[in-house]
Amino acid sequence: MGNEHMLEIHDLHAAVEGSEILKGIDLMVRPGEVHAIMGPNGSGKSTLAQLLAGHPAYEVTSGTVRFGGRDLLEMEPDERAAAGVFLAFQYPVEIRGITNAYFLQSAVNAIRKTRGEEPLDTIDFAELLDAKLKAIGWDDSLVYRAVNEGFSGGEKKRNEILQLSVLEPSLAIMDETDSGLDIDAVKAVAEVVNRFRSPERSFIVVTHYQRILNYLTPDYVHVLAHGRIVRSGGKELALELEAKGYDWTKSELVAAG
Amino acid sequence: MAQQVDRSRAHNAYVAAYEAFAVNGAGASPEWLKGKRAAAIARFADAGFPSTRDEAWRFTDVKPLVESVFEVLGGASTADAVALSPHVVPDETSAVLAVVNGRVAPHLSRMPSFPGGAVVMGLREALDQAHPAVEQHLGTSGADLRTPFGALNTAFLSDGAFVFVPRGVRLSVPIQVLFFTDVGSAGDNGLVFPRLLVVVEDEAEATVVETHAGGDGDRYWTSPVSEYVVGVNAQLDSYRIQRDSGNAYHTAVTHSRLARDARCAMVTFSFGAALSRQDLVSVLGGEGAQSTLNGLSGLGGRQHVDYHTTLDHAQPHCNSWEYFNGIFGDRARGVFSGRIIVRQGAQKTDSKQTNNNLLLSANARADSQPQLEIHADDVRCTHGATLGPIDETHLFYLRSRGLNLADARKLLTYGFASEILNSVRYQRLRDWLDVLVQQRLAALTGDTATA
Numbered sequence A: 001m002g003n004e005h006m007l008e009i010h011d012l013h014a015a016v017e018g019s020e021i022l023k024g025i026d027l028m029v030r031p032g033e034v035h036a037i038m039g040p041n042g043s044g045k046s047t048l049a050q051l052l053a054g055h056p057a058y059e060v061t062s063g064t065v066r067f068g069g070r071d072l073l074e075m076e077p078d079e080r081a082a083a084g085v086f087l088a089f090q091y092p093v094e095i096r097g098i099t100n101a102y103f104l105q106s107a108v109n110a111i112r113k114t115r116g117e118e119p120l121d122t123i124d125f126a127e128l129l130d131a132k133l134k135a136i137g138w139d140d141s142l143v144y145r146a147v148n149e150g151f152s153g154g155e156k157k158r159n160e161i162l163q164l165s166v167l168e169p170s171l172a173i174m175d176e177t178d179s180g181l182d183i184d185a186v187k188a189v190a191e192v193v194n195r196f197r198s199p200e201r202s203f204i205v206v207t208h209y210q211r212i213l214n215y216l217t218p219d220y221v222h223v224l225a226h227g228r229i230v231r232s233g234g235k236e237l238a239l240e241l242e243a244k245g246y247d248w249t250k251s252e253l254v255a256a257g
Numbered sequence B: 001m002a003q004q005v006d007r008s009r010a011h012n013a014y015v016a017a018y019e020a021f022a023v024n025g026a027g028a029s030p031e032w033l034k035g036k037r038a039a040a041i042a043r044f045a046d047a048g049f050p051s052t053r054d055e056a057w058r059f060t061d062v063k064p065l066v067e068s069v070f071e072v073l074g075g076a077s078t079a080d081a082v083a084l085s086p087h088v089v090p091d092e093t094s095a096v097l098a099v100v101n102g103r104v105a106p107h108l109s110r111m112p113s114f115p116g117g118a119v120v121m122g123l124r125e126a127l128d129q130a131h132p133a134v135e136q137h138l139g140t141s142g143a144d145l146r147t148p149f150g151a152l153n154t155a156f157l158s159d160g161a162f163v164f165v166p167r168g169v170r171l172s173v174p175i176q177v178l179f180f181t182d183v184g185s186a187g188d189n190g191l192v193f194p195r196l197l198v199v200v201e202d203e204a205e206a207t208v209v210e211t212h213a214g215g216d217g218d219r220y221w222t223s224p225v226s227e228y229v230v231g232v233n234a235q236l237d238s239y240r241i242q243r244d245s246g247n248a249y250h251t252a253v254t255h256s257r258l259a260r261d262a263r264c265a266m267v268t269f270s271f272g273a274a275l276s277r278q279d280l281v282s283v284l285g286g287e288g289a290q291s292t293l294n295g296l297s298g299l300g301g302r303q304h305v306d307y308h309t310t311l312d313h314a315q316p317h318c319n320s321w322e323y324f325n326g327i328f329g330d331r332a333r334g335v336f337s338g339r340i341i342v343r344q345g346a347q348k349t350d351s352k353q354t355n356n357n358l359l360l361s362a363n364a365r366a367d368s369q370p371q372l373e374i375h376a377d378d379v380r381c382t383h384g385a386t387l388g389p390i391d392e393t394h395l396f397y398l399r400s401r402g403l404n405l406a407d408a409r410k411l412l413t414y415g416f417a418s419e420i421l422n423s424v425r426y427q428r429l430r431d432w433l434d435v436l437v438q439q440r441l442a443a444l445t446g447d448t449a450t451a
Helices: A045-053 A077-083 A100-114 A122-136 A153-167 A183-196 A236-244 A248-256 B002-024 B031-047 B063-067 B081-087 B123-128 B132-137 B148-155 B392-399 B405-421 B427-450
Strands: A007-016 A019-029 A034-038 A059-067 A085-088 A095-099 A171-175 A202-207 A220-225 A228-233 B095-100 B119-122 B161-165 B175-181 B190-192 B195-200 B205-214 B220-222 B225-230 B235-243 B249-258 B263-270 B275-284 B290-299 B304-313 B319-328 B333-342 B350-359 B365-374 B380-388
Touching (some): A019 A059, A019 A228, A034 A045, A045 A085, A045 A202, A077 B392, A095 B405, A100 A122, A100 B405, A153 A183, A171 A183, A220 A236, A228 A236, B002 B063, B031 B148, B081 B175, B081 B205, B095 B119, B123 B132, B132 B195, B161 B175, B175 B220, B195 B205, B195 B235, B205 B220, B235 B249, B235 B427, B249 B290, B263 B304, B275 B290, B290 B333, B290 B405, B290 B427, B304 B319, B304 B350, B319 B365, B350 B405, B392 B405
Parallel strands (some): A034 A220, A085 A171, B175 B205, B190 B220, B195 B225, B205 B235, B225 B249, B235 B263, B249 B275, B263 B290, B304 B333, B333 B365
16 A cells, blocks of 8 residues: 555535535545445535535535645546546436446546547447456446436446446545445445455445445544544444444544534 | 407418419319318318417417418429438438428439338329328318317318328338428418328338428428328337428427227427427327327527327227427427326226426426326326426536536436437437437537527
8 A cells, every 4th residue: 555645634624505514524545445434324424425526515614635636626526537536326316318338438438538548439338348347247237228217226336336347436435335235235336346446446435334344344444423533443443333333422522522 | 459450360361362272272172172171261260360368379479470471382392302301311211202382392202112002192192093091081180170270281281291001011111201391482471281191001010200391591381280090900100300490480280090909109309490389189099009109309599399299098998108308498498288188988098298398598498287187087197297407416426427517418418318319219210310419409508508
């Protein structure tokens, strides 16, 4: 693992419609690291994940976020994607009338364009997609359907993973990708994440449940509550949370405040 | 009171034009047709021009049609293949029947030989031959009753297009009927009455593309009537493409009647005309009939489209699916009125209606009105409508995958259109429409940028 930080979040405060949700987040991620962010509902986990991808609903009121040395907060969502940020959505959006294959080709070529690379034609892209599917051991049953339209919850999450594998980001943020999945599906998601782990690629795995961390060993676990990281530790912290639940975060916060 | 005076002036002018036509232009017609014309003009004379006080015309003001007196164009035209070519489906295997100013133009048509007695010809020629299917079906659908303009079309009926596919014949050659308006020396007030009769007999199959177009930028009024008759267990794929000049007026009635177990899939596209009103009626007249009616509008500027659709379930065990998407930029406006009638005894009817409207500008507008009239108790009828600009969460999803704002908008708009394009089963037509749609959307999103 390199020593340079890929992502540096300092004292990040953010609000939506005037109400503050993130109240001073500090988080440093080096290349190759997997960080799990856990916390109860309403703690700000998903806000942090979506904010990093550039969701327009969140207003940063103070603090800084640097990604690869650049000011991430100054970048448009598509610029962040081109720079290597990927968000696996908690609730992926249905895009009617557009097949997954066409969508993925558009996304790959948009990113190639910003990098000054030639676009892939349909045949080249089909080969790339085929290779990616083979690598993760999936068939093409999702590929020629309209993006997420009529997909089951599990299919939508799988589709996010497929996009991740095709777009090859350097920072993948997984926003509750494991929620609503049965244990086999959670394992399948974790397997793909493990496959894509590399010294250059980092993961932020936002999760409500400890379960996925049985299959995905994080380097760090952070507990987010009321818009702050209230505890950080190694993977053993996840086990502790599993045993204790989140109720203690209330008193911890009182103690911290 | 000025409007009242204008109305009667236009009204009287068409009644007078009919009198002249009945004496000069229609002498050789069979008696049954003369009778239909006389009944039709009487109906028009009685109904007159609709006004926005009429419920069915609440959102569509035909004032431009009342304010000037339009001149019924004869067949004379100098329109050549170059003028028509942008509207011909690029498929050399298809048949093309060109109808210019309501009259068949053989020199602009392309007719391969058809198997098994199938016929594609002018209505005039079919009348001269006393083709039995013409007398049996022409003007029997009730399309004339639908709007005063439908009646006016029948009153001036003298030519048009006739497609006949006899019992059991599967016509693999797609047929395009291209109605073109060439105003020529008539100036800005030309009027045409395109007419189409398609008869697909029992267990026959056909694909028909009905196209309406005219000279770029020309002002004219076209008032077509199309009647489709689909026999027992027959199948018709029909497409209706309205690409009239942006200064034209288009008032259409399209009627299909399905016999037992018949399948009719119509996909209709509206890109042209300053104002278009299209009354599309499908009667499921035999048990087990299935009717699909889909539509896509892509309008900008101050264009106006009004679709009034009726799916009339007259028999049990019939299905209908209706899916209309409208894309409106600048100050364009769309009206969708979807009526589903389930007649007494039409049990096990299954009908689904969807109308989605995408507004690309703050000044664009769409109105959607479902009308369900259900007189049976064991039926399933659903309807839904959406209206609004491109969804911000959709935009963010695409942008988070690397598409810039403009490309994300373009892809979402195209996806919206593709839902309808994907229902076009005639592949060469779909490929062509795909290109037309992309050009149209590029123009519409350009509208928005400057609006």
